Amino acid sequence: MLFKTLINHPADWMQGSGPHSEIVMTSRVRLARNLRGFPFPGYSQEHQRLELVQLARPCVDALPEMKDGYSEDYAKLSKTRKQVMVERHLVSREHAARANGCAVAVDRKQNLSIMINEEDHFRIQGIRPGLNLRSAWQLVDKVDTELEGALPYAYDEKLGYLTACPTNLGTGMRASVMLHLPALALTDQINPVIKAVGKIGLAVRGLYGEGTEALGNLFQISNQHTLGEKEGEIISQIEKVIERVINSETNARQKLVEDNPNMLQDQVGRAYAILRHAHILASKEALNLLSLLRLGADLDLISNCDRSLLDMLLLEIQPAHLQLRAGKDLSPEERDLRRAEITRTRLHSLAGPSNVSNNQPPPEAPTSDLPDE
Amino acid sequence: MKCDVCESEATVFLTQIINGQMTTVNLCDACSQAKGVTDEMGFGLAEAFLNQPTPTNDVTEGVCEACGFTAAQLKKIGRMGCPECYSAFRDGLDGLLKAMHKGTRHVGKTPSKITQSRHVQGNINHLREELANAVRDERYEDAARLKNEIDRMLNPTPDAV
Numbered sequence: 023m024l025f026k027t028l029i030n031h032p033a034d035w036m037q038g039s040g041p042h043s044e045i046v047m048t049s050r051v052r053l054a055r056n057l058r059g060f061p062f063p064g065y066s067q068e069h070q071r072l073e074l075v076q077l078a079r080p081c082v083d084a085l086p087e088m089k090d091g092y093s094e095d096y097a098k099l100s101k102t103r104k105q106v107m108v109e110r111h112l113v114s115r116e117h118a119a120r121a122n123g124c125a126v127a128v129d130r131k132q133n134l135s136i137m138i139n140e141e142d143h144f145r146i147q148g149i150r151p152g153l154n155l156r157s158a159w160q161l162v163d164k165v166d167t168e169l170e171g172a173l174p175y176a177y178d179e180k181l182g183y184l185t186a187c188p189t190n191l192g193t194g195m196r197a198s199v200m201l202h203l204p205a206l207a208l209t210d211q212i213n214p215v216i217k218a219v220g221k222i223g224l225a226v227r228g229l230y231g232e233g234t235e236a237l238g239n240l241f242q243i244s245n246q247h248t249l250g251e252k253e254g255e256i257i258s259q260i261e262k263v264i265e266r267v268i269n270s271e272t273n274a275r276q277k278l279v280e281d282n283p284n285m286l287q288d289q290v291g292r293a294y295a296i297l298r299h300a301h302i303l304a305s306k307e308a309l310n311l312l313s314l315l316r317l318g319a320d321l322d323l324i325s326n327c328d329r330s331l332l333d334m335l336l337l338e339i340q341p342a343h344l345q346l347r348a349g350k351d352l353s354p355e356e357r358d359l360r361r362a363e364i365t366r367t368r369l370h371s372l373a374g375p376s377n378v379s380n381n382q383p384p385p386e387a388p389t390s391d392l393p394d395e
Numbered sequence: 396m397k398c399d400v401c402e403s404e405a406t407v408f409l410t411q412i413i414n415g416q417m418t419t420v421n422l423c424d425a426c427s428q429a430k431g432v433t434d435e436m437g438f439g440l441a442e443a444f445l446n447q448p449t450p451t452n453d454v455t456e457g458v459c460e461a462c463g464f465t466a467a468q469l470k471k472i473g474r475m476g477c478p479e480c481y482s483a484f485r486d487g488l489d490g491l492l493k494a495m496h497k498g499t500r501h502v503g504k505t506p507s508k509i510t511q512s513r514h515v516q517g518n519i520n521h522l523r524e525e526l527a528n529a530v531r532d533e534r535y536e537d538a539a540r541l542k543n544e545i546d547r548m549l550n551p552t553p554d555a556v
Binding site: 056057058060061062064065141163166167170171175176177178179180181182183184185186187188189191192193195223246247248249250251252253 | 462464468472473474476477478481488491492495498499501503504505507508509
């Protein structure tokens, strides 16, 4: 499959909906695997990494799941293309920063991606819409078993799958859930929730993983421990925690509707107005406003708004996606113009927000004085 | 008894328990003073005499023979050089893992190759027990049959049906 074909098609997880889709964007499970007889990528020489890619790629490409998929050597991939895959969560930022001696394979529906020579020789990732860690785990488990039949994995009876970093030892599994928590953020309850989740040994991160900001009220929650527990136990623990966070967010949304309808309507209305009419949109601003618009759609303040439209837009306005579309590198200023343009186009037919509840007194005149188009 | 350091007659006999293991050192007067044995607070048996680093929770010495990665590099970057490093730096690893994980032993997925070989090993152990019983009970025909079976499991011929 060509890169263009891959990227022109939305991933399965962007379109489909899964359990708790109104709050849980995606569920991902990744496995770290390594081969015996090769140093880990971070301590290897280029010829060793190339040798490994040569050995591993045919096995990866031959997986039944990779039929009609996309597979490429990093030497042949531009920076923008790699960055587009980061924005789609198909590869990690760390992997995209590497060049020679790395490769990636993605299945046709973008449910599965395999990075070769990331921090570990293999990072096998499954991604599903909504809260669906088990389905993501089943996918990577199957692929892992298939690969294991073809390649000599580094495995130790006591330590499990051997990984470059001891923090991934054992199962080598990281299960993470991407959550959209605007109501907890609006009501200043997000920090206690993050703290509580951190206390029970789970990690909370921003949109693009470790060390990234929680833009657009998007948070990733994942396990930190990988040794001493079974994969199913780790997933159950995360599921339990996520269900509690979902409850907190649902209650916060309900409370906003009941106790603070004006503020809610104001926030959603402003977001709608700016996104519909702005001509210069910075990335951070756009993500935060889209978050509020999504909240409005979830609470039926914005009617007939397909959530996948917003999720697709969220990706389309990312820097590398904009540059790929333009066919050239863009300055931040140029990107802000194009981001605003795409946003206006995509949201053109979207009707404005309605009242929160018919029982509430009609809101005051819109605070935004932007002209109508 | 001779002094472990200079081979003079030993007069001081020291026993220390380090990580559950008893270590004894015999010293002459001169050496015990020179090594500061009388200073109980600052005395480490293993370090002072046996040229063995005291096992600690921190990996600080050694090199992986498979890839040349050193303990100092491990300490600096917190990652291993190759899968073999886990054997090279096994001492002290448990302490590190305890701080990072729920346990120090893997209980999750096992590659099916390992599961199969474990299964075979389990069968062999069982057959060996039966063989021992057969010999004890002087059932030599059974013993011969069991021995053949064990041999076959240990050396499977590829063309065996």
